[in-house]
Structures are given as C-alpha cells and as structure tokens.
Amino acid sequence: MIxxxxxxxxxxxxxxxxxxxxxxxxANEEIINRYPIFDIKKINNLIDNAHDSYNLxxxxxxxxxxxxxxxxxxxxxxxxxxYVKLMALEMGKPINEGFAEIDKCIYxxxxxxxxxxxxxxxxxxxxKNKKSKVYYxxxxxxxxxxxxxxxFWQVFRSAAPTLMAGNAVILKHAPITTGCGLAITELFxxxxxxxxxxxxxxxxxxxxxxxxxxxKISAVTFTGSEQTGATVASIAGKFLKKTVLELGGNDPYxxxxxxxxxxxxxxxxxxxxxxxxxxxxxxKRIIAVNEVIDKxxxxxxELTNNYNMGDPLDLKTTIGPxxxxxxxxxxxxxxxxxxxxxxxxxxxxxxPKCRGFYYPITILTDVVPGMPAxxxxxxxxxxxIINARDEDDAIKLANKSRYGLGASIxxxxxxxxxxxxxxxxxxxxxxxxxxxxxxxxxxFGGIKCSGFGRELAREGILEFINxxxxxxxx
Numbered sequence: 001m002i003x004x005x006x007x008x009x010x011x012x013x014x015x016x017x018x019x020x021x022x023x024x025x026x027a028n029e030e031i032i033n034r035y036p037i038f039d040i041k042k043i044n045n046l047i048d049n050a051h052d053s054y055n056l057x058x059x060x061x062x063x064x065x066x067x068x069x070x071x072x073x074x075x076x077x078x079x080x081x082x083y084v085k086l087m088a089l090e091m092g093k094p095i096n097e098g099f100a101e102i103d104k105c106i107y108x109x110x111x112x113x114x115x116x117x118x119x120x121x122x123x124x125x126x127x128k129n130k131k132s133k134v135y136y137x138x139x140x141x142x143x144x145x146x147x148x149x150x151x152f153w154q155v156f157r158s159a160a161p162t163l164m165a166g167n168a169v170i171l172k173h174a175p176i177t178t179g180c181g182l183a184i185t186e187l188f189x190x191x192x193x194x195x196x197x198x199x200x201x202x203x204x205x206x207x208x209x210x211x212x213x214x215x216k217i218s219a220v221t222f223t224g225s226e227q228t229g230a231t232v233a234s235i236a237g238k239f240l241k242k243t244v245l246e247l248g249g250n251d252p253y254x255x256x257x258x259x260x261x262x263x264x265x266x267x268x269x270x271x272x273x274x275x276x277x278x279x280x281x282x283x284k285r286i287i288a289v290n291e292v293i294d295k296x297x298x299x300x301x302e303l304t305n306n307y308n309m310g311d312p313l314d315l316k317t318t319i320g321p322x323x324x325x326x327x328x329x330x331x332x333x334x335x336x337x338x339x340x341x342x343x344x345x346x347x348x349x350x351x352p353k354c355r356g357f358y359y360p361i362t363i364l365t366d367v368v369p370g371m372p373a374x375x376x377x378x379x380x381x382x383x384x385i386i387n388a389r390d391e392d393d394a395i396k397l398a399n400k401s402r403y404g405l406g407a408s409i410x411x412x413x414x415x416x417x418x419x420x421x422x423x424x425x426x427x428x429x430x431x432x433x434x435x436x437x438x439x440x441x442x443x444f445g446g447i448k449c450s451g452f453g454r455e456l457a458r459e460g461i462l463e464f465i466n467x468x469x470x471x472x473x474x
Contacts, residue, residue, distance in 0.1 A: 244453030249405030
C-alpha cells in the first residue's frame with residue numbers, strides 16, 4: 001500500500017525503539033501527538049477479541065442495535081465541539097465545516113438505526129412445491145481503511161450500516177487522523193456497544209496487509225486513492241475477501257448555454273472549495289460551452305473572492321490549510337505542469353511564505369486533455385475551466401476520464417438534463433442543476449478507476465451481508 005512515510009518514524013517510546021506515528025497540525029506544522037504502532041501479537045489478540053464480540057453481536061436483536069446507535073447519536077451531539085476542534089488540529093478543517101460533518105454523522109447513524117430493520121427483513125419467494133425465503137445475515141469482521149479528509153463522516157457512513165447489520169468493525173484510520181480514530185473508538189465504547197466490537201488499529205502498510213490476510217477478517221472497505229485501492233483489492237482478492245472501494249474522482253460539471261449561470265457558479269465554487277478542495281466528489285473539471293464560458297468564469301472569480309484563508313480554528317476562516325505538505329507539493333506541481341502545457345493562470349498558483357500547509361484558491365482556464373488539470377485528480381482548491389464547442393463536445397469531454405464517481409449538468413431544460421444524466425454520463429452519481437453530495441438515502445459509489453461497490457442506503461448495508469437462500473420442499 002502507498003502511504004506517506006513522513007508520519008511513520010522509528011523512535012524511542014517508553015524506553016523502547018519502535019515505530020510510531022506523529023500527527024502534525026497543518027496550520028502551524030507543530031507535532032500534536034505520537035502513537036506507537038501495534039505489534040503482530042497485539043493485532044492477532046485483538047482480532048480474536050473482535051471475532052468473539054461479533055459472535056455475540058450477530059445474535060442481538062435489531063432493536064438492541066438501534067438503542068445503542070441512538071445512544072451514540074446523543075453522545076455525538078454532546079461532544080460536537082470536542083470533535084470539531086480535533087479535526088481542525090489534525091487535518092485543518094475549518095470549524096464551521098467540522099460542525100456540518102458531525103451533523104452529517106448524526107444523520108447517518110439515525111438513518112440506519114431506524115431503517116436497518118426494513119432493509120434486512122427476510123423476503124418470501126413463492127415457488128411451486130417450495131417454501132423459500134431470502135435472509136440477510138452478517139458476514140463477520142469488516143476491516144475499514146479510512147481517509148483523513150472527512151475523518152468522522154467517512155468512518156460513520158461505513159460503520160453505521162455495517163454494525164446495524166450485525167457485523168464487527170476494525171478501523172485503520174489515516175495516520176494523520178489517528179486521534180480521530182481513537183476518539184471514535186471511545187465513542188462506541190461509551191455508547192454501550194460491546195467491548196471490541198469496534199476497534200481502531202494503529203498500523204503501517206505491512207501490518208494492514210497482515211490484518212487483511214487474517215482468516216477472521218471477512219471483508220474490507222477502503223476509501224482513498226486509486227493506487228492504494230488497487231493494492232488493497234489485490235491483497236483482499238488473494239485471500240478471497242469481499243471488498244468495497246470508494247476511490248478518487250475527477251468530477252465534470254457541464255454548463256450548457258441555457259444554464260442558470262449564477263446557480264451553476266455558486267454550486268461549482270461551493271463544491272470545489274469545500275474542505276479546501278480535498279473532496280473526492282468536488283467539481284474538479286468545469287466544462288462550459290462557448291456561449292457561456294466567459295460569463296461563468298467571471299462569476300466564479302467573483303465568488304472565490306469572498307473566501308478567507310486562515311486558521312481553521314477561526315470562525316472567519318473559510319479555507320484552511322491542506323492536510324499535508326507532500327499533498328500541497330504534488331498539487332502545485334500539477335498546476336505548474338498544466339501551465340507549462342498551455343493552461344492559463346487567472347488566480348493563485350503560488351505557495352504562500354508562511355507556516356502551515358496553505359495553498360491559495362487557484363483558477364486555470366484553457367485546460368485540455370493531456371494536462372494534469374484535466375487528466376488527473378487535483379486534490380486541493382484548484383478550479384479547472386474547460387471550453388466545449390457544444391453540448392455533444394461537453395459530454396465527450398466529461399467522459400474522457402479514467403474516473404467515474406460523480407458528475408453534474410446545468411441546464412434549464414430539466415428533461416434534457418435528466419436524459420443526459422441517465423444515458424450519457426459515465427458515473428455512479430449524477431445531479432442536474434445542483435452539486436454532487438453523498439446522502440444516506442441514496443446509494444453512493446463509482447465506476448472505472450473510482451472503484452466498485454456502494455455505500456449508504458439499502459444498497460450500502462447489503463454490501464457486507466450474507467444473502468442466504470433457504471428453500472423447504474413441501
């Protein structure tokens with residue numbers, strides 16, 4: 001697996017020379033905490049404990065699971081300020097965005113607490129001379145490898161349905177959000193969930209592979225880069241483990257000549273600059289037809305001028321730092337490479353001379369295939385504006401990508417917009433006249449190099465389920 005090694009170091013810790021993780025505040029580059037990596041013996045013992053806990057949990061009633069999940073919701077509400085500050089310190093999320101993230105976690109937990117029973121209800125199949133039913137039963141322990149960009153939401157959108165289905169969860173959080181992983185584990189414990197049902201393992205890549213290979217691990221869910229996702233899938237495939245992958249995105253936003261440009265610009269800027277642009281479903285490729293591209297670009301520039309870059313703990317801040325220095329360096333190289341290949345820089349594009357991993361809002365125009373700003377995922381506050389000759393050209397440009405996570409199309413002809421969304425755009429989620437979001441009511445996931453499988457809604461809870469058919473001859 002590919003992982004930034006700056007945060008994995010050998011140091012003396014409590015008298016021993018061992019590998020540790022350092023968490024670093026991206027706003028001031030100061031070390032927050034140090035955490036020792038687990039050893040093989042501890043990992044194996046904890047997996048055994050998780051399996052024992054699973055065997056008890058799988059027999060608990062849906063109502064018991066619901067009560068505990070709603071207990072957790074209450075604690076989430078009570079500790080919201082604590083968790084918002086923790087996210088700001090570990091990965092630089094402005095606190096206003098942090099509050100929205102915790103609110104979304106509350107929503108997804110409430111959703112699956114109330115919906116799980118109907119989603120998992122056995123289905124009767126009427127056949128001649130047979131009494132047949134389809135049952136939805138848990139698989140076992142699900143190993144969840146989760147990213148740093150939404151350190152609470154990504155965990156809960158996976159854990160809530162997985163646990164309500166009767167499974168156990170072992171989390172490997174991103175190294176830079178290790179504190180968030182531990183806080184979530186404590187939250188499940190305090191809500192009354194059985195001991196060891198939800199655990200957080202502090203691991204390096206080799207140890208993560210060891211967890212996947214353990215015979216008591218039934219499935220793996222991963223959210224992150226396509227490169228690491230491919231590695232996770234290959235290891236899981238070797239051991240025949242069910243896998244769900246939610247990987248990168250290079251989402252196109254198509255703006256047709258009859259679009260409401262104010263609505264389109266507002267959606268684009270809100271989508272792209274959320275979480276400092278570190279969002280898989282952000283508006284990464286803005287594809288506008290000739291007739292409107294200049295007016296749209298002007299509106300986008302005006303809206304970006306309203307954003308304030310600064311300390312994520314400051315209520316006035318709307319753009320915080322990027323999560324890591326290496327991510328900022330990669331983004332900057334992608335911008336410079338795109339400019340060298342002919343893209344025009346309208347705004348930003350330089351690294352500020354200050355402490356912290358800040359990167360300014362950057363706007364590129366004249367972006368075409370062959371540039372990183374078109375071909376690759378730019379994970380930061382960069383808006384890539386692409387000129388399309390007409391509607392057909394816009395659709396071709398939108399699909400000219402190895403990714404297929406989300407897309408959006410803006411037109412006042414909603415019938416045409418829906419037709420294009422259904423029939424023409426090669427993605428897992430498509431919005432008409434609005435920004436792409438993940439919603440607990442709707443299945444979420446991608447195709448092509450954006451991964452496979454689905455999270456959220458009924459489709460999400462059924463990913464880690466044994467769909468068991470029982471037939472009795474009568």
